[in-house]
Amino acid sequence: MAAIAVPNRRTSSAIAGAARVLQRNLLVYRRTWRGSVFGSFLTPLLYLTAMGIGLGSLIASGGSTVLGGVDYLHFLGPGILASSCMQTASFESTYPIMGKISWRRNYEAILATPLQVHHLLIGELSWIAFRMLSMSSAFLFVLTVFGIPRSPLALLAIPAAMLTGLAFAAPIIAFAATRHNDSGFAALFRFVVNPLFLFSGTFFPVSQLPDAIEWVAAATPLYHGVALVRGAVLDTMPATWPLHLAYLLVFLGVTAVIAERLLRRRLVK
Amino acid sequence: MPPGEEILVHARDLTKRFSGFTAVDRVNFDVRTGEAFGFLGPNGAGKTSTMKMIACSSPVTDGDLSVIGMDPRTQAAQIKARLGVVPQTDNLDAELTVLENLLMYARYFDIPMSVARPRAADLLAFMQLSERAKDQVEPLSGGMKRRLTIARALINEPELLILDEPTTGLDPQARHLLWERLYRLKQRGATLIITTHYMDEAEQLCDRLVVMDKAKIVAEGSPRELIERYSTREVLELRVPEAVRAGLMERLDGLAERIEELPDRYLLYAADGEQALEQVHAREIPTESALVRRATLEDVFLRLTGRSLVE
Numbered sequence: 001m002a003a004i005a006v007p008n009r010r011t012s013s014a015i016a017g018a019a020r021v022l023q024r025n026l027l028v029y030r031r032t033w034r035g036s037v038f039g040s041f042l043t044p045l046l047y048l049t050a051m052g053i054g055l056g057s058l059i060a061s062g063g064s065t066v067l068g069g070v071d072y073l074h075f076l077g078p079g080i081l082a083s084s085c086m087q088t089a090s091f092e093s094t095y096p097i098m099g100k101i102s103w104r105r106n107y108e109a110i111l112a113t114p115l116q117v118h119h120l121l122i123g124e125l126s127w128i129a130f131r132m133l134s135m136s137s138a139f140l141f142v143l144t145v146f147g148i149p150r151s152p153l154a155l156l157a158i159p160a161a162m163l164t165g166l167a168f169a170a171p172i173i174a175f176a177a178t179r180h181n182d183s184g185f186a187a188l189f190r191f192v193v194n195p196l197f198l199f200s201g202t203f204f205p206v207s208q209l210p211d212a213i214e215w216v217a218a219a220t221p222l223y224h225g226v227a228l229v230r231g232a233v234l235d236t237m238p239a240t241w242p243l244h245l246a247y248l249l250v251f252l253g254v255t256a257v258i259a260e261r262l263l264r265r266r267l268v269k
Numbered sequence: 270m271p272p273g274e275e276i277l278v279h280a281r282d283l284t285k286r287f288s289g290f291t292a293v294d295r296v297n298f299d300v301r302t303g304e305a306f307g308f309l310g311p312n313g314a315g316k317t318s319t320m321k322m323i324a325c326s327s328p329v330t331d332g333d334l335s336v337i338g339m340d341p342r343t344q345a346a347q348i349k350a351r352l353g354v355v356p357q358t359d360n361l362d363a364e365l366t367v368l369e370n371l372l373m374y375a376r377y378f379d380i381p382m383s384v385a386r387p388r389a390a391d392l393l394a395f396m397q398l399s400e401r402a403k404d405q406v407e408p409l410s411g412g413m414k415r416r417l418t419i420a421r422a423l424i425n426e427p428e429l430l431i432l433d434e435p436t437t438g439l440d441p442q443a444r445h446l447l448w449e450r451l452y453r454l455k456q457r458g459a460t461l462i463i464t465t466h467y468m469d470e471a472e473q474l475c476d477r478l479v480v481m482d483k484a485k486i487v488a489e490g491s492p493r494e495l496i497e498r499y500s501t502r503e504v505l506e507l508r509v510p511e512a513v514r515a516g517l518m519e520r521l522d523g524l525a526e527r528i529e530e531l532p533d534r535y536l537l538y539a540a541d542g543e544q545a546l547e548q549v550h551a552r553e554i555p556t557e558s559a560l561v562r563r564a565t566l567e568d569v570f571l572r573l574t575g576r577s578l579v580e
């Protein structure tokens with residue numbers, strides 16, 4: 001780690017510094033929030049109508065044992081919640097971060113002040129956590145309209161979905177810190193984010209996949225995020241929930257440290 | 270120490286290397302409080318690299334550097350809190366308005382809003398941007414963006430303002446307005462460090478300057494001292510017909526202290542340019558044009574490096 005500026009006040013200064021970076025994003029968001037809030041309600045509505053009801057009607061009702069004894073609509077809803085958080089968090093970690101690194105050089109401007117690289121990272125992650133919070137709250141509201149949640153435990157889906165988003169944000173910020181143009185991002189979505197969306201238990205249980213692919217899916221954060229979110233919404237929290245939670249926390253922690261290193265290497269020359 | 274004698278930036282054998290390439294090579298300089306100190310040099314001389322080390326945004330590779338009595342290696346955040354930095358390329362926040370740019374920057378310095386608001390209003394007035402306070406940044410002219418960047422750098426009332434090529438790319442009118450504002454800042458007692466490759470900018474603004482070339486400092490002094498030391502008081506610029514050029518250096522011999530032959534003209538360094546011109550005419554050397562002017566820092570640079578400042 002590079003020189004620590006105010007050793008005795010490191011923790012409080014880390015929070016205060018990150019809060020400024022978050023504040024800046026909120027200031028910008030004040031002008032654009034309407035569109036994104038609208039989207040937060042529209043996305044679940046579209047998926048649940050088209051796939052949950054439309055496609056779900058073709059799937060034996062009363063729930064197959066594979067789906068854990070629930071309707072397809074109920075199975076799908078929480079899965080889409082976790083996946084949407086992954087997608088939004090991933091997007092927020094690519095182009096906007098790259099823009100602040102090189103196109104608009106916001107970070108260069110901020111690093112001329114007493115703020116440091118870890119403030120940038122924690123601030124951006126806090127911002128993405130805020131986005132996940134508002135998104136998943138709206139999503140949960142729509143799920144409730146569809147009568148999907150089974151108990152107040154469903155509220156735990158919100159922190160679980162936030163954590164899922166962050167577990168994607170940190171490694172993707174690390175990736176963005178190494179990019180000199182945006183061509184890698186299209187590949188990231190095509191070869192990582194979208195396949196995970198399809199194969200990490202959102203649309204069907206991972207157990208339906210061949211063993212080898214099942215293991216790959218289980219190694220990614222989305223699988224664990226889906227497990228927690230679905231467990232909370234349907235009140236069927238698996239006994240393995242501490243493992244899912246620990247996996248997401250460790251994954252976030254390790255990739256955040258890597259992101260800080262790579263951002264520093266990129267921004268401090 | 271009496272005011273004006275206190276040393277704000279002190280560099281000894283300051284060096285910056287980028288993976289083997291030396292951008293700043295063992296430079297020495299001292300900047301005193303209240304002065305405008307210049308780094309004059311062509312593109313690639315190492316000016317920006319030096320500024321970034323002083324601003325604590327680029328680690329020192331080697332040598333000693335102290336800024337406001339502190340060590341950039343261990344006290345970067347404390348130093349930055351007391352600096353204003355105007356980077357070579359504007360990095361304003363394009364997603365915020367003019368006023369928000371100042372207020373948000375104040376927050377990065379942990380300045381409370383109640384202090385930041387009146388200060389931002391004062392700075393916008395000083396930089397003649399008050400009418401644009403609520404506008405987005407993107408449609409502003411280059412000169413306005415530059416003034417906003419300087420206003421932003423002043424939001425924390427810095428003890429030292431670092432300006433990296435403050436007027437490069439601006440039209441003459443915008444440059445003169447900026448110079449005038451910077452001069453006002455200087456009169457209020459601000460300490461300025463300015464890099465430039467314009468000799469007129471250095472002459473107008475700088476009390477003292479160093480001439481930088483190829484990572485090294487090649488001369489140091491006030492503009493007047495440098496001109497006295499490396500040039501004559503006046504310069505006669507001669508343009509001659511192509512046919513006359515062959516053997517012309519011999520024909521001009523003895524007319525000036527020193528003669529430079531450039532691709533398009535000859536420079537005769539003499540205490541009295543008019544008298545030198547009379548002698549050119551007396552020797553019946555045909556000329557296309559002749560101009561007597563005062564020597565500038567451009568001549569100093571030419572003398573020191575054999576090249577012009579701006580190619």
Ligand SMILES: Nc1ncnc2c1ncn2[C@@H]1O[C@H](COP(=O)(O)OP(=O)(O)O)[C@@H](O)[C@H]1O
Pocket residue numbers: 269287290291292310311312313314315316317318319
């Ligand atoms: N990050 C960097 N990596 C490698 N070389 C660099 C970097 N920054 C500057 N340089 C090189 O260092 C030299 C000095 O650059 P700079 O300090 O920007 O000069 P100036 O500001 O006087 O034009 C140039 O040759 C430039 O290419």
Ligand SMILES: [Mg+2]
Pocket residue numbers: 313316317318357433434
């Ligand atoms: Mg430069």
